[in-house]
Amino acid sequence: MECENGTVGRAQTVGVVVARTGRLARLGDPLAYVMGLLAPKLRGMRLVSRDSRSSAEGAREAVRELVEQEGARIVLTLAGTKVLPAVADACERAEVPCLSSTFPWQVYYYGRGATALRPFRWTYHFCWGLDDIAETFADLWESVDGTDRGPVGCLWNDGPQGSWSRHSEHGFVPAAHARGHRLVDPPAYREPAAGLDGHVAALAEAGVGIVTSAATGADLAVFRRAARARGLPLRMITCSRWLAYPPVATATGEPPQAQVATLVYWSPAHPYRSSVDGMTAAELAEAYERATGNQWLQPLGLAYALFEVAAHALETAADPGDPAAVAAAIGATRLDTVAGPLDWTSGPVPNVATVRLAGGQWQRGRTHPYELVVVDNRRVPGLPVGGELVALG
Structure with a gap:
């Protein structure tokens, strides 16, 4: 063209x-x-x-x-x-x-x-950067946990998204640890995920109430189904991948991104x-x-x-x-x-x-079925908050 x-x-x-x-x-x-x-x-x-x-x-x-x-x-x-x-x-x-x-x-x-x-x-x-994502997500985790910080579960694949998130020097992990968060990282899964029951069981055993992820929408849906079947009491999911694009409702109900918190780099x-x-x-x-x-x-x-x-x-x-x-x-x-x-x-x-990051969440919208709402603006001067963080239902 x-x-x-x-x-x-x-x-x-x-x-x-x-x-x-x-x-x-x-x-x-x-x-x-x-x-x-x-x-x-x-x-x-x-x-x-x-x-x-x-x-x-x-x-x-x-x-x-x-x-x-x-x-x-x-x-x-x-x-x-x-x-x-x-x-x-x-x-x-x-x-x-x-x-x-x-x-x-x-x-x-x-x-x-x-x-x-x-x-x-x-x-x-x-x-x-990956450190910026970790800082933004930590802001969101702490809005739920406050000073009583429980373990954060990781849903990371065996590809570059997972390996770079785990990188001991340049990844997500060192920034999250520097904020005082303990990460629970089960064995990496291969995309597309056929089932994530083992990951859910490991997170349940560790007492995880918050999960962070870099999963595709399809794999996030697999995880959420397994978590519901297990009765894993999740308070929040943060995800940094595929969340830049609006969710689409499916015939089976809400899209996997619904009520998932993510980064907001532009709006x-x-x-x-x-x-x-x-x-x-x-x-x-x-x-x-x-x-x-x-x-x-x-x-x-x-x-x-x-x-x-x-x-x-x-x-x-x-x-x-x-x-x-x-x-x-x-x-x-x-x-x-x-x-x-x-x-x-x-x-x-x-x-x-x-580029500066804010914290956001996909919530049911007024103009569109689902809208990305800014829920934490502390890292972007002049950006208004659009709503409050909604707990997972």
Whole structure:
């Protein structure tokens, strides 16, 4: 797909790797929408996309086509445990700047082999970290347990989500331990989960009342059925995966995400606006719903910010036609975006800027069947609380 903005002359090509087919196709919706929305507004930029086909191989091929056939000066992407690193690695090899998001920065950075002494040269990222998730979830756990902190059960797989959550230095575990929480982690399960009775039994034996997870919606449903059958008295479930997208009610009743607490990285209530045209977060969400007929979703704000940062880098680069100059411009970027303030000059590691997190919960809504309600705003200045945390029923 190509989006022209009517600019004549030497427009700089921005390549976009977006999933349009395969199992991640729904994750590509916000990026595809924002690309069409911003193309007429980004003067001097030509936007061209390629389908990742929801695979690492497809992602690498997409980068090759964007660079060799379209002359992309910068490549943008988001989402996909295997796809996003494949895009970034392909750009690093091709020596073309890449900007990505919606992937915990520790996995992006250390998982691809960088160190503080050996950072990437061409690839840049903005997101929250696994430690930020742990801090946000601990805020929610403590709103239920207070100072009487019981054990927290873990529902983690044997894939990268689970292994990185367990990482002793860069993962979720050390941050949770630093807050004084004891984690109960049964043996890792393989996706898709055929049954999680053993996990439920282990958590019941440990006296767990709160569970934290990085499960898919399907596996979360398996766990909740097993917990109900066992009579496990859960007060809260926090989950960091697949919770960015609105739940859909099923013929058998509530979706597995109902009343599950999660992280909130963007919403219409966030007090941010676009550096391109001043559009607010609320206006962006409204425009998306009006144009697509679908409920707003969290990645929308970060997808928009990708283009904001790309435009800023191309405008401020000493030579926008020189990939090294564009990369240097990203690394020097400090910009207020519709996804919040982004600062690559003071990131936790080189090449990374962070995104602030709030605590939220999927609750029955007024406008939509289920809505993401902000229930804890202490880490996001200016973000209003939308409601109270509801105990699991």
